[in-house]
Amino acid sequence: MTKLTEFSRKYEEFKSRNLTLNLVRGKPGSDQIQLSNNLDGVLEGNYISIDGTDTRNYGGLRGTPEARELGAALLGIPSERVIAGGNSSLHLMYMALELLAHRGLVGPPLLRNSNASAICPVPGYDRHFSMTEYLGFKMLNVPMDASGPDMDAVETRVQNDINTSLLWCVPRHSNPTGYTYSDETVARIAALPNLRRGQPDNPFYVLWDNAYAVHDFKEPAPKLANLDELAAAQGTEDRIVQFASTSKITFAGAGVGFISSSSTLLADFEGHLGMRTVGFDKVNQLRQARFLQNGKGLNAHMKKQGAIIGPKFEVAQFVLAKELGNLDPQIASWTEPTGGYFISLDVPNGNAKRVVEVAKEAGLALTPAGATFPYGRDPNDANIRIAPTFASVDEVQIAMELLTTCVRLVHAST
Ligand SMILES: Cc1ncc(COP(=O)(O)O)c(C=O)c1O
Structure with a gap:
């Protein structure tokens, strides 16, 4: 089976699942927001x-x-x-x-x-x-x-x-x-x-x-x-x-x-x-x-937040490494942050827009390719921003499996 056939098949499988996944904006997940519910009432009059x-x-x-x-x-x-x-x-x-x-x-x-x-x-x-x-x-x-x-x-x-x-x-x-x-x-x-x-x-x-x-x-x-x-x-x-x-x-x-x-x-x-x-x-x-x-509680609060966000980034990194690591030749590179809300993924030049398009057709919303550059123009059409915080760990895993499939599919078809 050619790479193109292999990834087309995999992609069609994802498509048939009618997924609705979103890695667009760096929004906190509801589990994360809940950590601050005590804002309500903290003033006690x-x-x-x-x-x-x-x-x-x-x-x-x-x-x-x-x-x-x-x-x-x-x-x-x-x-x-x-x-x-x-x-x-x-x-x-x-x-x-x-x-x-x-x-x-x-x-x-x-x-x-x-x-x-x-x-x-x-x-x-x-x-x-x-x-x-x-x-x-x-x-x-x-x-x-x-x-x-x-x-x-x-x-x-x-x-x-x-x-x-x-x-x-x-x-x-x-x-x-x-x-x-x-x-x-x-x-x-x-x-x-x-x-x-x-x-x-x-x-x-x-x-x-x-x-x-x-x-x-x-x-x-x-x-x-x-x-x-x-x-x-x-x-x-x-x-x-x-x-x-x-x-x-x-x-x-x-x-x-x-x-x-x-x-x-x-x-x-x-x-x-x-x-x-x-x-x-x-x-x-x-x-x-x-x-x-007044700031003294930041450390403890951000530790709790980190415990929620960390696993989402971990699974994203795991899928990236499993599906796109160790390829010869290497077709993608990505950052491995220890904080913040995003991962930056670079795919082969000229592929980013297409990857975002095919991901969308299979139910995964991503930040438009080019958005990370002035005027929305990535001169290499290579960069994709991944925002894993809003989705659940399971959703991040499926979304990243779909995204990496799209990266390989687009690469194989060019
Ligand atoms: C770098 C950066 N600055 C500012 C903001 C927005 O901050 P605020 O909600 O305080 O306006 C974001 C949100 O994604 C951001 O990534």
């Missing part, structure tokens, strides 16, 4: 924050002290330089990027130059890219490896191209590779804005989305260098904006987002916030902070 604020009332643009402490624990930054926001860090990123674009934050508006561009490490987070494009920036791909973005390429861009205005980063358990930036990479990123020293009209910013700061499911947990401390040593803190949230810790889309930067930039940001809102939802901030003991 006590709405008063430690500074005496009644959280049921208006005011307090920077958020409650407890929530800011929680944000500080996530980001590794003193709470005085953390603003606790609303339900989504992405919303804060959008606000910051929009301000950088049109109004400026401790600097001139970046989009007064219509060629302003953002450096986007690839593969990366689709929503960073769509937001950046939507707001009018051009985007430049820079490859990622296990130590982070290719810093030689990044530095060359920043140094030689005045239009280059910012760098997106997901520094820990990155989306979708799961990579964590090395100490050297973080140190070089902290120094990047200095490559524009003496050019106040052309500042360079780093947007540091630490979405997976505490999201480990397997040892060893990688240690991320503290960008804030390194930036202070370099004098670049006015050019670095950091984000985190509890969306993927407690309730997805119903957590608290955080933004941090230098005191100067935060004050500038707050000035804008005051034009936009009287304050975020402090009751939810208090609820999240009490539930996670």
Whole structure:
């Protein structure tokens, strides 16, 4: 039997099962969400924050002290330089990027130059890219490896191209590779804005989305260098904006987002916030902070979460290794994260779109091929993002068996 016949048969078997499987978005599973059900009722009628604020009332643009402490624990930054926001860090990123674009934050508006561009490490987070494009920036791909973005390429861009205005980063358990930036990479990123020293009209910013700061499911947990401390040593803190949230810790889309930067930039940001809102939802901030003991409860909570997520990644890795490992020649490669929400799979160039299509025809929904690249265009048509957290362990296993069958089928038919 030829390989094509073998995998066609296997594929038709999957198809005949009328499956409905989904490895699209990095949503927590219901088993994981349930770990935070005690958010409901945790306040026990006590709405008063430690500074005496009644959280049921208006005011307090920077958020409650407890929530800011929680944000500080996530980001590794003193709470005085953390603003606790609303339900989504992405919303804060959008606000910051929009301000950088049109109004400026401790600097001139970046989009007064219509060629302003953002450096986007690839593969990366689709929503960073769509937001950046939507707001009018051009985007430049820079490859990622296990130590982070290719810093030689990044530095060359920043140094030689005045239009280059910012760098997106997901520094820990990155989306979708799961990579964590090395100490050297973080140190070089902290120094990047200095490559524009003496050019106040052309500042360079780093947007540091630490979405997976505490999201480990397997040892060893990688240690991320503290960008804030390194930036202070370099004098670049006015050019670095950091984000985190509890969306993927407690309730997805119903957590608290955080933004941090230098005191100067935060004050500038707050000035804008005051034009936009009287304050975020402090009751939810208090609820999240009490539930996670102002950050002291993060470790224990994330261990429980890791125990639920870990087996889903384990089975995904098992199937990948069993079905696609040890092939000669090797036709696929994939990352093996110890945390975060994703696995990045590379199939032979030109095959990714087709694999996603045939998987869909057999009942498996995957993130569209190309989504992990700016403009939805993967120049090699090779990368597929796998998000195993939402499905059950059994579903992940079937989904991965189907996916690997599709990879082999498409390869055999080209
Ligand atoms: C890198 C990254 N940042 C931000 C988010 C969204 O965070 P939030 O729910 O706080 O807006 C996600 C969700 O997938 C993500 O992967």
